[in-house]
Amino acid sequence: MKTVALPRRLPAGLNRMPRNYLPVLVTGALFIAMFTAGGIRYEGFATGQIILNVFIDNAFLLVVAVGMTFVILTGGIDLSVGSVVALTTMIAASLLPSTPSFLVILLVLAIGGVLGAAMGAIIHYFEIQPFIVTLAGMFLARGLCYTIGTDSIPISDPTFTAIAQTRIDLAPELWISPTVLIALAVVLVATYTLHYTRLGRNVYAVGGNEQSALLMGLPVARTKIAVYTISGLCSALGGLLLSFYMLSGYGLHAVGMELDAIAAVVIGGTLLTGGSGYLLGTVLGVLVLGLIQTVISFEGTLSSWWTKIVIGLLLLVFILLQRLIVTTGVSRER
Amino acid sequence: MKRLAWPAGILAALLLVNLIFTDHFFQIEIKEGHLYGSLIDIFRFGAPLILVALGMTLVIATKGIDLSVGSVVAISGAMACLQISTLEAQDSIGGVLGAIGVALALSIALGIGNGFLVAVIGIQPIIATLILMVAGRGLAQLITDGQIITINSDPYKLIGGGYWLTLPFGIIIVAVVLALIAFVTRRLALGLLIESVGGNAEASRLSGIRSHGLLIVVYAFCALCAGIAGLMISSNVSSADGNNAGLWIELDAILAVVIGGTSLAGGRFSLGGTVLGALIIQTLTTTIYSIGVPPETTLLFKALVVTIVCLLQSPAFRAKVFRSRRKPAPPTVPAGEKVTVRT
Numbered sequence: 001m002k003t004v005a006l007p008r009r010l011p012a013g014l015n016r017m018p019r020n021y022l023p024v025l026v027t028g029a030l031f032i033a034m035f036t037a038g039g040i041r042y043e044g045f046a047t048g049q050i051i052l053n054v055f056i057d058n059a060f061l062l063v064v065a066v067g068m069t070f071v072i073l074t075g076g077i078d079l080s081v082g083s084v085v086a087l088t089t090m091i092a093a094s095l096l097p098s099t100p101s102f103l104v105i106l107l108v109l110a111i112g113g114v115l116g117a118a119m120g121a122i123i124h125y126f127e128i129q130p131f132i133v134t135l136a137g138m139f140l141a142r143g144l145c146y147t148i149g150t151d152s153i154p155i156s157d158p159t160f161t162a163i164a165q166t167r168i169d170l171a172p173e174l175w176i177s178p179t180v181l182i183a184l185a186v187v188l189v190a191t192y193t194l195h196y197t198r199l200g201r202n203v204y205a206v207g208g209n210e211q212s213a214l215l216m217g218l219p220v221a222r223t224k225i226a227v228y229t230i231s232g233l234c235s236a237l238g239g240l241l242l243s244f245y246m247l248s249g250y251g252l253h254a255v256g257m258e259l260d261a262i263a264a265v266v267i268g269g270t271l272l273t274g275g276s277g278y279l280l281g282t283v284l285g286v287l288v289l290g291l292i293q294t295v296i297s298f299e300g301t302l303s304s305w306w307t308k309i310v311i312g313l314l315l316l317v318f319i320l321l322q323r324l325i326v327t328t329g330v331s332r333e334r
Numbered sequence: 335m336k337r338l339a340w341p342a343g344i345l346a347a348l349l350l351v352n353l354i355f356t357d358h359f360f361q362i363e364i365k366e367g368h369l370y371g372s373l374i375d376i377f378r379f380g381a382p383l384i385l386v387a388l389g390m391t392l393v394i395a396t397k398g399i400d401l402s403v404g405s406v407v408a409i410s411g412a413m414a415c416l417q418i419s420t421l422e423a424q425d426s427i428g429g430v431l432g433a434i435g436v437a438l439a440l441s442i443a444l445g446i447g448n449g450f451l452v453a454v455i456g457i458q459p460i461i462a463t464l465i466l467m468v469a470g471r472g473l474a475q476l477i478t479d480g481q482i483i484t485i486n487s488d489p490y491k492l493i494g495g496g497y498w499l500t501l502p503f504g505i506i507i508v509a510v511v512l513a514l515i516a517f518v519t520r521r522l523a524l525g526l527l528i529e530s531v532g533g534n535a536e537a538s539r540l541s542g543i544r545s546h547g548l549l550i551v552v553y554a555f556c557a558l559c560a561g562i563a564g565l566m567i568s569s570n571v572s573s574a575d576g577n578n579a580g581l582w583i584e585l586d587a588i589l590a591v592v593i594g595g596t597s598l599a600g601g602r603f604s605l606g607g608t609v610l611g612a613l614i615i616q617t618l619t620t621t622i623y624s625i626g627v628p629p630e631t632t633l634l635f636k637a638l639v640v641t642i643v644c645l646l647q648s649p650a651f652r653a654k655v656f657r658s659r660r661k662p663a664p665p666t667v668p669a670g671e672k673v674t675v676r677t
Contacts, residue, residue, distance in 0.1 A: 132598065262464065266464075
């Protein structure tokens with residue numbers, strides 16, 4: 001995964017590299033510092049399994065945050081992700097008793113993608129702010145959840161339970177779940193798409209300056225609709241991972257998850273104005289969020305609401321840091 | 335006034351649905367010296383939303399957005415209830431006023447913090463207020479210690495659940511705040527200054543408007559409105575719930591503002607439109623309950639109405655859809671069809 005951080009123009013840009021990658025490096029340093037501090041303070045904290053557990057518990061958030069990164073890189077925002085995750089678990093849970101599991105998986109992925117594409121099309125062609133359109137999408141998906149049912153539906157499908165219970169042993173005392181592998185695969189595919197394909201270039205270009213991208217002849221419409229489709233797909237996949245993890249469908253799953261995803265992307269150093277950021281940062285952002293929860297559960301006496309306060313403070317620190325980097329960067333260039 | 339035509343039409347349509355499907359919907363009667371009726375209820379339960387949306391309107395007019403109002407609602411209610419619960423006599427008016435003062439002062443302080451981040455540090459408003467939105471929920475739970483604080487105080491109950499001069503007290507508060515904002519922004523220069531900062535912050539600063547101070551005032555005022563709304567909500571149920579009070583009210587408030595015709599791009603605002611927008615959202619909820627649609631589908635209807643209103647207000651949409659049939663067609667019908675197809 002370190003491949004993401006490899007500078008693509010190393011010889012000419014050595015002196016520029018630290019500034020571009022500084023937010024990612026800071027997030028990485030923070031993660032290591034938190035892990036070290038936890039290892040010193042708590043017994044049994046500094047093991048590889050703790051990090052793997054963070055991955056296992058946050059695999060679905062990781063996938064959703066990857067989709068969110070695409071949207072934010074174009075300068076947009078997607079508030080619908082949490083509801084789409086819930087909708088996915090709900091549809092999967094209600095269809096599974098009567099439908100083969102692979103059909104269900106294909107269907108929910110298609111629903112996520114179509115919903116995302118529809119929102120992207122409205123955002124682009126009717127020029128309504130992404131915030132409002134995806135907010136309506138959020139209400140729509142959450143409303144569909146409640147229409148399907150207001151209670152939690154258990155999942156007992158053999159395929160789903162098999163995936164939920166499988167443990168992949170990496171080494172003695174070290175194991176991961178298949179969901180982690182899926183999440184990491186998504187990260188790799190997304191990294192490849194962002195850095196080595198035309199679509200990835202277009203995403204950065206549209207986020208940098210939509211007007212310029214249009215004048216350069218880049219397919220702005222296709223790119224914008226594509227990123228929302230990707231985000232919808234990732235949300236649906238995240239929803240599947242969550243149903244593997246929870247083995248239930250519920251309209252109240254993943255409430256407020258869009259905030260976690262946005263927070264992870266911001267902590268990972270991606271600028272909300274678009275055009276600048278890396279997927280590695282998002283991965284580290286998710287890990288930092290997960291590690292905060294682990295630390296708080298290890299502390300024992302701290303109540304759960306400290307998680308929110310710490311995440312808020314971290315957001316503040318990172319945004320101030322970004323601000324500092326951006327202003328010093330601009331003055332150096334001019 | 336033309337701008338208000340769409341939201342007013344939608345509100346009228348909603349009321350018409352009620353007129354047809356609900357008996358006695360427009361009936362207003364006086365029981366025990368208080369006004370009762372569905373219309374009064376819409377105002378009464380909509381009062382916190384109208385207040386928050388009014389504050390939000392000014393923030394959005396400066397090209398900003400305030401996501402933290404829901405958390406401020408929770409914090410303010412929690413603070414007031416905590417103060418009152420420590421009073422020896424919970425009915426003492428002085429003590430309740432003190433608690434309200436502390437809660438509102440805290441709200442204003444939080445708003446100033448938001449304004450500082452936006453104006454002085456220069457962070458995007460959506461992110462600057464996201465910080466307080468996330469951390470504020472935690473703060474509210476910290477204040478209530480994760481519990482639901484219940485109180486028993488008649489003077490405090492008056493704010494959200496009481497009546498004065500036959501009217502629910504919440505409506506009176508909203509009317510006073512609305513009159514105050516309308517006077518300050520439309521009769522004094524403040525509204526013009528706010529719009530000019532929203533249109534172009536840098537140009538306004540160069541032409542001598544103290545945009546930094548203005549932004550901080552606007553964010554502080556928005557938080558104050560949210561604080562008052564928080565008092566209303568917690569007073570109505572005589573308890574403070576740090577986790578659920580004012581949950582998602584920021585989204586409803588932003589919707590109300592947008593439905594009311596204030597553009598998120600900043601530079602102009604419509605107080606009347608915002609009140610209409612908030613009333614549409616509240617009427618929609620009441621309508622859904624009163625015509626017997628299962629309450630689970632409230633959000634679906636909300637999504638539908640929001641999409642229709644926003645599409646109708648988008649110039650790009652109007653240009654694309656109405657271009658070919660500009661002359662006779664009543665515009666609502668094709669637009670409605672278009673939306674249903676998408677969902």
